[in-house]
Amino acid sequence: MDNGIIINFGKPSYINLKILTGFKVFSFVTAMKYAFVFLLLISLTSVGQVKSDSTASADTLKPVPVSYLKRQPYQIVIPRGWRVSNDCIDKNCSLLSPSDTLGSPDRFIENINIVFDNLSSKNYTVDQYAQYSISYLPKVVKGFKVHEKKKLKPNVYMVIYSGEKSNFAQKWKQYYYVKNQKVYVVTFAAETSKFEYYLPFVNDSLASFKIF
Numbered sequence: 001m002d003n004g005i006i007i008n009f010g011k012p013s014y015i016n017l018k019i020l021t022g023f024k025v026f027s028f029v030t031a032m033k034y035a036f037v038f039l040l041l042i043s044l045t046s047v048g049q050v051k052s053d054s055t056a057s058a059d060t061l062k063p064v065p066v067s068y069l070k071r072q073p074y075q076i077v078i079p080r081g082w083r084v085s086n087d088c089i090d091k092n093c094s095l096l097s098p099s100d101t102l103g104s105p106d107r108f109i110e111n112i113n114i115v116f117d118n119l120s121s122k123n124y125t126v127d128q129y130a131q132y133s134i135s136y137l138p139k140v141v142k143g144f145k146v147h148e149k150k151k152l153k154p155n156v157y158m159v160i161y162s163g164e165k166s167n168f169a170q171k172w173k174q175y176y177y178v179k180n181q182k183v184y185v186v187t188f189a190a191e192t193s194k195f196e197y198y199l200p201f202v203n204d205s206l207a208s209f210k211i212f
Contacts, residue, residue, distance in 0.1 A: 043115050043185040077208035079201050091116055108168055108191045110198055116184040126178040130157040141165050155179055162192055171195035179211050
């Protein structure tokens, strides 16, 4: 996993210590900046490795039970045939696609990544987070380009963008949720050439994301 970023502004955590080691003093503004950078990098989950998953079986006429990923404090529908990453924890979890036959060999694992952490202020808005994200992403995504951005609800923002990361041309559909002084980032990542193919399989899952 190519993960990176979350800082908790409350009690120190393992991630806090890892990021802050070697720094004696952080101003409020500096701490805020590092927190946002950390969260964004984690959300840019890019898996560039040979897949070991087998190709999903063909559809049948039998009803297929819906599977959910349920963590504290959210849940999301798992796309049919996908699996939960082995290193899944509440604050950073990924859903991984099976292999496909759209390219040979299939070396990229399409995925949905969910991360969240506390915000420093209850007054921080989803618009502020979206603006920061869009301004920061060009620093970590080569050839960054926004295709669509939209505020869906007072606390929900969606951005579709593309570029190159981890030596793969990728396209992302990313949602930002702000609720109860926390920010949640839900990101679908795919190779650019396969993005449109995968959307029908993942849109229902992305739309199912619910915060308790």
